[in-house]
Amino acid sequence: QVQLQESGPGLVKPSQTLSLTCTVSGGSISSGSYYWSWIRQPAGKGLEWIGRIYTSGSTNYNPSLKSRVTISVDTSKNQFSLKLSSVTAADTAVYYCARYTQDSSSWYNAFDIWGQGTMVTVSS
């Protein structure tokens, strides 16, 4: 079965760029009607969708973060990545990667597989 695993630094200094990678195992990142997404959750708070990428390379970003976010995909490594620039303490959160499956014929549109999450702290 497909599994996702986030990796990257757990501590980032203010004004620097947060970089995370999500490795997909048990299946090809290029197959199927999947969008590969990033979602974050500050401690004790709710979930915020950051953005997504299709294997074609097309992206969508949350307008609230769009100026600072870049999501890319490396199909040869079966990975996709998140970069968030000019971070502040408000970006401290658990970051999840997730697969969004879109199947209009069956109305199956959902974040059906998630990574375990990785905590990123922004602090000097």
Next chain:
Amino acid sequence: AIQMTQSPSSLSASVGDRVTITCRASQGIRNDLGWYQQKPGKAPKLLIYAASSLQSGVPSRFSGSGSGTDFTLTISSLQPEDFATYYCLQDYNYPPTFGQGTKLEIK
């Protein structure tokens, strides 16, 4: 962005109780709504998609209903493993937005 409002924000209930959580969208979203369960320290888990379709492997005591702006998640008979936080999510348009969560606690 579409605002998703869940109620209640927290709920105390006992094993065996029937529980209902509601989610209201700030505009119509057809049935483009999912329900997710999150336990402490864990990633969210998909329970319901398309407002009322049960994800494979999810117990049948979970059910969803609604369309347009008003949706409900019902747990017919609470089990100990159901105590968690529940989130609704609209994916009708971008950006997808979550409700603020409903924390279900043991009474």
